[in-house]
Ligand SMILES: Cc1cc2nc3c(=O)[nH]c(=O)nc-3n(C[C@H](O)[C@H](O)[C@H](O)COP(=O)(O)O)c2cc1C
C-alpha cells in the first residue's frame with residue numbers, strides 16, 4: 001500500500017467508528033475510546049479528522065482528549081504495566097514495586113515507555129483490587145500481593161515470551 | 166455442573182414474575198449442593214477462574230458450580246462456599262478441588278485443612294456464618310453478593326428480585342414510592358449523605374416531560390471497591406433500584422456511569438441490561454403498565470472529579486468533566502439541561518430492599534440519624550482485608566478489631582483513614598466513634614464512599630497527608646482558582662516538610678491556605694481536599710513538628726531524614742559503589758571499606774543496587 005492508501009484505510013476505520021456512535025457530542029468520548037483501542041493512542045491527525053467529521057471545533061476534541069487520563073496522545077508500549085498507587089496499595093508499599101519495574105526496564109526521569117515500544121509503565125489510583133494490595137495490571141490482567149521481586153519476574157516472563165517469537 | 170443460563174422468556178406481569186421465581190427456585194432446589202466460587206476482584210487476581218474450571222471438569226449429579234461476586238473476606242481468598250452446608254474453604258488452589266469434590270461433595274465431609282483458622286486463637290471455623298469476620302455483619306446492599314451467579318437474572322429473581330419494581334410500578338403511586346424512601350431515612354451512600362427521598366421529590370416536582378436518572382458508578386476514591394463488587398456481584402439490584410427511581414420521578418431513560426478501570430463491572434452491567442431487556446423488565450410498558458424505561462452504560466475515561474455529579478453529567482454529554490456551580494441543582498437542570506437525579510451504586514442497590522420490606526424494617530437497622538447499613542472496604546495494615554457491611558453507627562473499633570482482626574503482624578494501631586482523599590485520619594483515641602454521617606463529620610472526617618485504610622505505628626502521618634495532597638492536586642480539574650492553585654501550594658509545603666526543609670512559618674501558611682481552599686473552592690473536591698492535612702494536623706501535630714523542628718521522622722519513613730551507610734564488616738572494597746555514585750560521594754581504597762559523605766549524598770540509592778554484597782543500607 002502507498003502511504004496515501006494507508007492514510008485512507010486509517011480514516012475509513014475511524015469513519016466506521018463515528019458512524020456506529022453517531023455525531024452527537026455525547027458520542028465523542030466513546031468514539032475516542034474506540035479509536036484508542038484500535039491504535040493504542042490518539043494520533044493528532046485523527047483527532048483533527050474526528051473534529052471535522054463531527055462538526056466540533058478542534059479545540060473541543062483536543063480539550064476532551066487531554067482532560068481524561070485514559071487518553072494518550074503518544075503511542076504506548078505493547079505491554080502497558082499499571083502499578084496501583086491507590087491508598088490501600090500505597091500503604092502496602094506499592095512504590096518500591098513501581099520503582100523496581102522502572103529500574104529493571106531502564107526507565108529514567110520523564111520516560112514511561114521503553115525505546116523498543118515494548119513496555120509502558122505507569123501508576124494508577126486504585127484498580128478496585130485493594131483486597132490483594134499492592135496490585136498491578138498488565139494489559140487487563142490483574143496481579144495481586146506484589147513485591148518488587150515478583151513484579152520483576154512477571155516482566156521477565158513477558159520479555160522471554162516475546163524473545164521466543 | 167454448569168447452571169443453565171438462558172432465560173428465553175418474557176415477564177409481562179407480577180404473576181409471571183412469581184411463576185418464574187418459583188421455577189428457578191425449584192431448579193436450584195433440585196441441586197443437592199451448590200459450589201459458589203468467589204470471583205470478586207481479590208479472588209479473581211488469585212486465580213479463582215481456574216478453580217471454577219476445575220470444579221466444572223468434574224461431573225457430579227445434582228451439584229451446581231457457579232461463579233459469584235465478592236464474598237468479602239479477600240484476605241484469605243480464593244474462597245469457595247458449599248451450600249446448603251454453609252461450609253467455606255479458604256486459600257483454595259486448583260489442586261485442592263479434587264479433594265473437595267471427593268470429600269465434601271460426594272461424602273459430605275469437611276476438608277479440615279482448607280477451613281479458616283483464627284490466627285490468634287487457633288480455632289477453626291468450617292461454617293462461614295461462624296467466622297468472626299462475618300458474624301457481626303448485617304448485609305443489605307451485599308445480601309446477594311456472593312450468593313448468586315451475577316450473570317443469571319433467574320437467580321436474582323429467585324431471591325425476590327424485581328418484586329420491588331413490580332410493587333413500585335403496580336401498587337404505589339410515584340408519590341407513595343418517594344414517601345417510602347423518605348420514611349426509610351435512606352441517605353446517599355456516595356459520600357454526601359443527602360436524603361435520597363428528598364432528592365427524588367425535587368426531581369419529581371421539577372417541570373419537564375423529559376427526565377433522567379443516573380447511577381454514579383465512578384467510584385474514584387482509591388481504596389474503595391464496594392461499588393465495583395455490587396456491580397460485579399449483584400448487577401440487577403442496581404438496575405432495579407434505578408428503575409424504581411425512574412418510575413418515581415417520571416424518567417424514561419437512565420445512565421450508569423462506570424469507571425474506566427472496572428472493565429468487568431462494565432461487562433456485568435451490560436449483560437444485566439441485556440437480560441432485563443430480553444425478559445421485558447426493561448423497555449416499553451414494564452409489567453404491562455405505562456412505565457417504560459431504558460438504560461445505557463457509559464464508561465468513564467479516568468478522571469476522579471467525574472465522580473462529582475455535575476462533572477459526571479458534563480462527561481456523559483461528551484465534554485470535559487468539570488463541575489459547575491449549583492444551583493441550579495441537577496434535580497432541576499441536569500443532564501442535557503433536563504431534571505435529573507444522580508445516585509450512587511450502593512444507594513440504588515439498597516432501594517429494592519426498602520420497597521420490598523418497608524421503611525420501618527430499614528429504620529430499625531442502624532443509627533437514628535443514619536438508618537440502614539453501610540459497606541466499608543477495610544484495607545491497609547489490617548489482618549482481615551475485605552469488604553464488610555455493618556449497621557450505621559457501629560464503632561470504628563468494631564470494624565477494625567472485631568471484624569478486621571486488628572493490625573497485622575501484632576503491631577500497634579495508629580490511625581484509620583476514612584473517606585478517601587476527602588476524608589480524614591482518626592487516631593486511636595477516636596476508635597469509639599460511631600460510623601455514621603454526623604459523628605464522622607464532627608471528627609473532621611467523613612463516611613465518603615466507605616474506604617477505610619488502617620495505618621499501623623510504622624506509618625508516617627505527614628507522608629500520608631502528602632500522599633493525599635498529591636492525589637487531589639493531580640485530580641483538581643483546574644476550573645476554580647482556590648483548588649487549582651491552593652492544592653498546588655499545599656502540596657509544595659507538604660513536600661518541603663517531608664524533605665526536612667520546612668519552617669514553622671510554612672506550617673502556618675499551610676493551615677491558612679487549607680482553610681481558604683476549604684471555604685472557597687467551587688466543588689466538594691476542593692472543599693474537602695484539605696481534610697487529610699487538617700485532620701493529621703489536629704491529631705498528629707507533634708509529627709509535623711518533629712519533621713520541621715527536630716528534623717526527624719518519628720516513624721522512620723521519610724528518606725530525607727535517613728542516610729545511606731556502608732557497613733565496614735560487609736564491604737569488600739570492590740569500588741563498584743564508588744564508580745556508580747553520580748555525586749562522587751563515596752570514597753575508599755580498593756580492598757578497604759568505603760565510606761559515604763552524607764553531605765554530598767543525593768540519596769538516589771544507586772550504590773545499594775550496585776553493591777553485590779548487601780553492604781549498603783538506609784538507616
Ligand atoms: C470530587 C468528588 C468525587 C466524587 N466521587 C463520587 C463517586 O465516585 N461515587 C459517588 O457515588 N459519588 C461521588 N461523589 C458524590 C457525588 O457528587 C454525588 O453526591 C453522589 O453521587 C450522589 O449520590 P447519593 O446521594 O446516592 O450518594 C463525588 C463528589 C465529589 C465532589
Ligand code: FES
Nearest residue numbers: 084086089127129
Ligand atoms: S488501592 Fe490499589 S487496588 Fe485499590
